[in-house]
Amino acid sequence: MMENETKTIEIKDLDFYYGDFQALENVTFDIPENKVTALIGPSGCGKSTFLRTINRMNDLIDGTRVDGDVIVEGDDIYKDEIDVVELRKEVGMVFQEPNPFPKSIYDNIAYGPRAHGITDTEKLDEIVENSLKHAALWDEVDDRLDQSAIGISGGQQQRLCIARALAVDPDILLMDEPTSALDPVATAKIEDLIDDLKEEYTIVIVTHSMQQAARISDYTAFFLMGEVIEHGPTQKIFEKPENQKTEDYITGRFG
């Protein structure tokens, strides 16, 4: 991390277990504010597990255990007094497959704010419009907000899911392979969007596309068998990695 950057998320000595199986081991690094951090590594290396530790999505899985610290905006999120609902409002998430609710476009976006107690129609209208604009989707759907979200294209659905995440005004966005189900055009739109969004949000993205990590991220962490092998500026990782395992993976000579 550069000296003038603020760390939004600090991870210290993080271990994670699914029952007896240790999925993360001694993970330690900082994630800077308003930057894109990409997590890369082969399937089963722990990158998605790690992503889900940042908003405690792993809590939903039985038999999991966490050791070490995940500090988000100064708070250790695994302390007892942490309100997980409040945490997930600050740390939004977008998944691999677009998963809109079978409701109208408007209701998809308004769902979160309503759940957090906003009922004022004008306020909701404003949130819906702003969120869709932030997700670069407004111009494509502003004349059909009352239509079902299931009827729009996959790429539009994924931007809708990003808009839905933005509607509760988070600081951090977690993305788990957000473009793996999309065509190159829709992928390019999401990548442009990520580049715009980092002005206001801190983004952590899991991707299987090395080229995508290289294109869109400022920092890259390479995971292998539950450990972070190397973490650093993306340009350095892809031009001059320090660890031979990183070099083998990014040049495709792994395994």
Add this chain to the structure above:
Amino acid sequence: MRKSFEHQLEDLNQDLLKLGSMVEERIHKAITALKNKNDELAQQVVENDDEIDDYQMEIEQECINLTALQQPVAKDLRRINMVSKMATDLERIADLAQNIAEIALELSASDYVKPLVDLPKMGEIAQEMIHDALDAFVNSNADKAKEVAQRDSKINDLDEQILRELLTYMVEDPKTVQQSNDLIFVSRYLERIGDHVTNICEDIVYIITAERVSY
């Protein structure tokens, strides 16, 4: 494990080596033609330059294809970019060999003021430098590349020595000016060849260590 990519990289290595040996041969022929007043050899160097140009462009195209289709990173990226650059240096060396051959043709009708000793020596050093640099390239030997680059100072010393010597001839006898001037050019061409080989050595070190050095 990217088998086909590995093969393509190996082909690229072989192609650069082939270009290198073609260029080595050009220098050898040009200098031998100059030394022995062999017009036929000189003519071969002058006439076959297209062959080198075509081969260089072929290597360049291979590099562009690999970049576009394989999205190389890290060491692969450095190798592919540097091979393209080294091919350009080798092509320039061949052009300089051609220039030397042209002078050999010009001078073949007249007697030399003295037998040529230092110019052939320079040519030999240059040829060995190319050979050993490419050896360092295939064996990924950065120390060797550095050692080869350092030999360039021998070429530079000889260039200065030859210049001083030929200036003396020119001052003593103005009839030698034309020939001495031509030979000074040959010396300068060989000196430039040494500089191109030094570039190649720097590129090899960059491929291996990711450090940009200047010798």
